[in-house]
Amino acid sequence: xxxxxxxxxxxxxxxxxxxxxxxxxxxxxxxxxxxxxxxxxxxxxxxxxxxxxxxxxxxxxxxxxxxxxxxxxxxxxxxxxxxxxxxxxxxxxxxxxxxxxxxxxxxxxxxxxxxxxxxxxxxxxxxxxxxxxxxxxxxxxxxxxxxxxxxxxxxxxxxxxxxxxxxxxxxxxxxxxxxxxxxxxxxxxxxxxxxxxxxxxxxxxxxxxxxxxxxxxxxxxxxxxxxxxxxxxxxxxxxxxxxxxxxxxxxxxxxxxxxxxxxxxxxxxxxxxxxxxxxxxxxxxxxxxxxxxxxxxxxxxxxxxxxxxxxxxxxxxxxxxxxxxxxxxxxxxxxxxxxxxxxxxxxxxxxxxx
Amino acid sequence: xxxxxxxxxxxxxxxxxxxxxxxxxxxxxxxxxxxxxxxxxxxxxxxxxxxxxxxxxxxxxxxxxxxxxxxxxxxxxxxxxxxxxxxxxxxxxxxxxxxxxxxxxxxxxxxxxxxxxxxxxxxxxxxxxxxxxxxxxxxxxxxxxxxxxxxxxxxxxxxxxxxxxxxxxxxxxxxxxxxxxxxxxxxxxxxxxxxxxxxxxxxxxxxxxxxxxxxxxxxxxxxxxxxxxxxxxxxxxxxxxxxxxxxxxxxxxxxxxxxxxxx
Numbered sequence: 012x013x014x015x016x017x018x019x020x021x022x023x024x025x026x027x028x029x030x031x032x033x034x035x036x037x038x039x040x041x042x043x044x045x046x047x048x049x050x051x052x053x054x055x056x057x058x059x060x061x062x063x064x065x066x067x068x069x070x071x072x073x074x075x076x077x078x079x080x081x082x083x084x085x086x087x088x089x090x091x092x093x094x095x096x097x098x099x100x101x102x103x104x105x106x107x108x109x110x111x112x113x114x115x116x117x118x119x120x121x122x123x124x125x126x127x128x129x130x131x132x133x134x135x136x137x138x139x140x141x142x143x144x145x146x147x148x149x150x151x152x153x154x155x156x157x158x159x160x161x162x163x164x165x166x167x168x169x170x171x172x173x174x175x176x177x178x179x180x181x182x183x184x185x186x187x188x189x190x191x192x193x194x195x196x197x198x199x200x201x202x203x204x205x206x207x208x209x210x211x212x213x214x215x216x217x218x219x220x221x222x223x224x225x226x227x228x229x230x231x232x233x234x235x236x237x238x239x240x241x242x243x244x245x246x247x248x249x250x251x252x253x254x255x256x257x258x259x260x261x262x263x264x265x266x267x268x269x270x271x272x273x274x275x276x277x278x279x280x281x282x283x284x285x286x287x288x289x290x291x292x293x294x295x296x297x298x299x300x301x302x303x304x305x306x307x308x309x310x311x312x313x314x315x316x317x318x319x320x321x322x323x324x325x326x327x328x329x330x331x332x333x334x335x336x337x338x339x340x341x342x343x344x345x346x347x348x349x350x351x352x353x354x355x356x357x358x359x360x361x362x363x364x365x
Numbered sequence: 366x367x368x369x370x371x372x373x374x375x376x377x378x379x380x381x382x383x384x385x386x387x388x389x390x391x392x393x394x395x396x397x398x399x400x401x402x403x404x405x406x407x408x409x410x411x412x413x414x415x416x417x418x419x420x421x422x423x424x425x426x427x428x429x430x431x432x433x434x435x436x437x438x439x440x441x442x443x444x445x446x447x448x449x450x451x452x453x454x455x456x457x458x459x460x461x462x463x464x465x466x467x468x469x470x471x472x473x474x475x476x477x478x479x480x481x482x483x484x485x486x487x488x489x490x491x492x493x494x495x496x497x498x499x500x501x502x503x504x505x506x507x508x509x510x511x512x513x514x515x516x517x518x519x520x521x522x523x524x525x526x527x528x529x530x531x532x533x534x535x536x537x538x539x540x541x542x543x544x545x546x547x548x549x550x551x552x553x554x555x556x557x558x559x560x561x562x563x564x565x566x567x568x569x570x571x572x573x574x575x576x577x578x579x580x581x582x583x584x585x586x587x588x589x590x591x592x593x594x595x596x597x598x599x600x601x602x603x604x605x606x607x608x609x610x611x612x613x614x615x616x617x618x619x620x621x622x623x624x625x626x627x628x
Contacts (some may be wrong), residue, residue: 065529085532098525098530102548111544112534165536 014077016199017062017167018043022071024057024210026221031057033223035071042197044190046210049220050246055203058220059169062201064088088167091160091198095172097152099144105141105155106131112163130158133192150181159190161196168193170202174209186213207247211235219243232359238307241288241364250290253331257285265289268329269309275359281363288364295360296335298346304355308333312346326352388603393488395596407597416583417598424572427496430564432558435511438504440554443515444546461512464505469570472502486511495575502571507564511557518553519546552617559609566573567602582614 024032032054039045047055058304060066062073063087072081080088099108101275106127113123134154144152147187153173160168170189174182191215192199195199204210210217210223212233218228219242229240238244245252255265260283263274267289281287300307321336322345333354339345346352398406411417429430446454476498480488488494504511524546531541547554572579584602588595 063529063533065532085529086535086537088533089535090533092533094526094530096526098523099527100527100530100545100549101522104546111531111536114538115535115540246573 015039015074016043016076017201018074019058019062020072020074022058022061022068022198024054024066025069027329031223032061032068035220035223035225037201037218037228037288039201041199044193044200044213044215045201046202046204046214046217047061047220048204048207048210048217048247050205053218053220055205056171059171059201059203063090063092063169066198084206089163089165090167090169091163091165091171092169092171093153093156093160093173097144097156097176099156099159101144101154103143104140105136105142105144105147107123108144108155109159109162111159116163127163130162134158134188148181149177150185153177153185154188157192161192161198166199167168169199170200172203172205174204174206176352182209205335211247212260219246221246238290238362238364239361244290244362246363249293249334251293251296251331251333251335253289253291253328253333255287255289257281257283258289260285267308268310270328270333272308272361274361274363278363283330290362290364291333291356291360293335295314296354296356298326298335298337298352300353300355304357306358306361307353307355309351309353312348312350312352315345315348317345324352326354328354388565388600391596391599393457395593395600398593407593408601411587411594411597411601420578420580420583421566423578424566424568427500427503427577427579428562430500431507433566434500434504434562435507435557435561436554439508439511439515440547441542441552443512443519444524444542447516447519448528457512464507465509469502469506469568470574472505473571473574476502489575495577499571499575499577502575503561503565503568506568506571507557507561510560510564514553514557514560515550518550518556521553522546522549555616556613559613563606563609566605569622 015038017039019035019037019039022032022035023030035054035058037045047058049055057066061068064080064083064087068081072079075088077089093223100111103111107354109127109130110123111125118126127140128137134157136151136158137156139147139151139155144155147155150329153176173189174186177185186209202210205301207224211234211315211317214231216228216230217234218225219234220226227234227243229237229239234243234247238247245248253267255267257278258264258266258271260278260281263278265272265274265278265287272289278287297304308328310326312324313327313332314323314325316323317339320339322339323334323336324346326333335354343357396403396405398404398410414456435440442457446457463568477489478484480486480494480498482490488498527545527549528541531545536545566580566586569581569585573585580602584595584598587598
């Protein structure tokens with residue numbers, strides 16, 4: 012395995028008695044795009060700010076390119092950062108904003124002008140050089156902020172919820188642009204977000220954070236399909252959680268509302284009589300039996316929401332409610348509330364949450 | 366609704382009359398130096414008086430130094446309070462308000478006792494030291510205005526994020542304050558500077574008790590001994606103050622606009 016480019020080692024951060032980050036470790040490969048995903052207050056921004064140098068870790072160290080940067084000031088780290096609030100300098104034009112870091116680094120005027128033009132081309136805003144930040148839309152401002160961060164050729168790019176202040180359409184187009192620029196430049200990037208769709212769509216790996224710790228680090232596929240903890244399963248994507256009781260631990264038999272489900276090889280450590288939380292993604296469930304689905308449960312239609320191309324159905328199975336989506340078909344009327352219904356799924360798609 | 370508008374106009378006219386009638390009366394009186402005709406004779410006499418030119422120049426120079434001292438003292442303080450010590454803000458606000466509560470005469474007597482020729486810091490032992498003390502005293506008197514102007518300016522920008530954005534781009538503190546913070550609060554600083562200028566030009570107590578040849582004591586001296594010239598001087602002083610206020614208004618049009626706009 013190659014030497015990690017960024018290594019965050021057992022980092023902890025406390026503000027007085029309040030510990031915000033507890034023993035956080037992560038290795039990031041050169042050129043990798045890693046997202047910190049988690050709810051507000053989970054410590055993701057604090058870790059990012061420690062990498063940037065705005066917060067000093069209470070314990071642990073941060074190594075970039077083999078050099079310990081834990082105690083270095085932010086202006087000595089050669090790190091680029093894009094902020095949620097854009098943070099463009101209001102008194103400077105777009106070109107002057109992009110040139111700021113280059114001037115501070117002592118680059119000649121000729122080289123600075125060339126690099127600024129290059130950056131404006133990269134973000135497809137070459138005609139905006141003489142505008143002031145207040146004359147730009149939010150999306151344009153954030154593109155300029157990205158160009159400003161990348162212009163001095165930093166070793167590492169930090170993105171602190173850069174899309175949160177933008178509207179949905181701009182958010183999607185800009186996140187694709189960020190990813191394509193990052194791939195083109197091959198710059199190692201940390202992206203902080205609370206939006207799971209954003210994280211899943213553009214990351215090489217995701218660190219899902221909760222309570223100051225990384226609950227799980229993995230590829231988007233792993234995080235979504237094989238969540239390691241109950242929190243990850245609940246936080247990433249929509250999840251149906253069913254309460255079940257182990258009836259025969261040896262053969263993997265679990266009862267859900269007096270109906271039997273077989274979970275072979277998934278009941279590690281459980282014994283007969285234990286209560287378990289079982290999880291199913293909505294897309295793994297069908298209304299009625301489907302080929303390849305080896306398990307079914309009977310229930311009653313509790314809610315039906317017509318959403319156009321999709322019909323969202325909630326089926327009550329005893330005390331449990333299962334949510335699933337079916338495609339709209341103009342020849343088949345939607346299910347009716349109160350009707351009896353069977354749902355089916357593959358037992359392999361069922362997750363046991365610990 | 367109509368009645369409301371009528372009373373609003375009545376209030377406005379009364380207020381304007383209260384403000385303008387004494388001013389018009391002073392102006393009218395200042396132009397009656399020559400018997401039987403209106404003239405600017407009083408203004409010619411005043412502006413041609415060597416003592417007017419000396420005292421006015423002295424006060425302008427004192428005002429410039431006061432502004433420089435005020436900016437050097439207030440901008441970094443207000444910036445640091447906003448950035449790192451927001452919990453100290455009420456304390457600093459209280460301290461900066463003290464010159465409005467404590468009369469200038471108390472401050473100047475304190476100075477005379479503290480910095481007399483026999484004290485460890487004998488500011489009053491030399492003309493230069495006394496001038497320096499005068500500037501310090503003026504900076505104290507202007508503190509409530511300068512601090513509030515700068516603090517209001519800082520409130521319009523995201524000090525912390527702009528500082529961090531500059532830091533991560535490699536900037537040190539001097540670059541951050543000089544190229545990021547100060548240009549964005551320049552109009553606020555200029556407002557504070559013009560208010561300081563207006564205060565210094567008309568200040569009497571400190572200059573008089575420190576025995577400095579400033580414009581304030583000159584105004585008082587003229588007022589005690591002449592008839593028409595003090596009225597002309599009052600109008601001139603008023604014009605200077607208004608000029609300063611107008612400049613604040615003009616310059617505020619050039620303020621950098623905030624970039625923090627939702628998409």
